[in-house]
Amino acid sequence: MALRKVSHVSEADHRIVTDAVAAAERDTDGEIVTIIAAQSDSYDDVALVWASLCAFLAMSIVALFPECFRALYDALRGGWGHQPTANEWLGIVLAFGAIKWIGVWLFLLWRPLRLFLTPRAIRAGRVRARAIDLFKVGTEAKTMGRTGVLLYVSLNEHRADIVADEAIAAKVAPEIWGDAMAALIERIRAGHPGEGMAEAVRQMGLVLAEHFPKSEGNPNELCDRLIEI
Incomplete structure (x- = not known):
């Protein structure tokens, strides 16, 4: 008997996020990876x-x-x-x-x-640690210019994080991603995770385009599609 794939978001959400990544990367050498998970740790x-x-x-x-x-x-x-x-x-x-x-x-x-009984600070720390682990596996040093950035959403903890590669981190302070995170949280709270991630990606694309504008012949080095784990 085949195992049914568990999905955290709809196919429509997948398309929205994937299209948003492709659109954001048209104006920048930056590469955006999006991952959504049900939970980051068993606690x-x-x-x-x-x-x-x-x-x-x-x-x-x-x-x-x-x-x-x-x-x-x-x-x-x-x-x-x-x-x-x-x-x-x-x-x-x-x-x-x-x-x-x-x-x-x-x-x-x-x-x-x-x-519910896990303190908020612990939940935030575990989400951050999971985001960094996933970033190291699938994003870090995977582009020629070290311009990869990960948007990670952990649904059960109601937390999200952005982890950037070396070249981006050197130019973009963490607080610069605030608009992207605010847009993400607002829409997820309203029950629209796909729209939230897509808007966050759009905001991230604006930041990346400012610091890493699209150069001639820059290849698409990382997957655009939304990844579920």
Whole structure:
């Protein structure tokens, strides 16, 4: 049975973005690569931290209020059990912490909750790191003039990033891409990711045309089409 390809955007969005890249590159030696992803990281380590923190807090509460939990333990045994020794009580507390850890971990297998509990700064850092990794693989030093630039969108994190090759980074400060990012975010929030990426590409093309105008015989060295991962 053939596997169905998962698509983050429509075919129409693909055409809009691909056409925008081709149009932007007509006036510049710059090469724009566009990538869209559902999510940039699994955040397994975040789930691990939350599970460990909850388990620690649960055991700390038992340690702070031992008599309450001893009474509960005795009630669960019907009042007929012997009083646990110190070592037995330690084992009970550790088992309680382990159960708490497993419960939270299983709860956080639901990825939307895991993502929601991930601090914004961590999400931004992971998106940036993923963008840089993809840039190094598919864009960096792939053009003669080191004029490649990557537009990366990570949908679940609601984040995007632009990473430029050496020649572009030397002339264009990161904040110059602000108009492109603003146009992108505005349209994605409105539910139009293809239009957002296309407008961002158009804005990026204007910047590139100013600093790297089209030269005679410059080839199209990188793929124009929108890439989904």
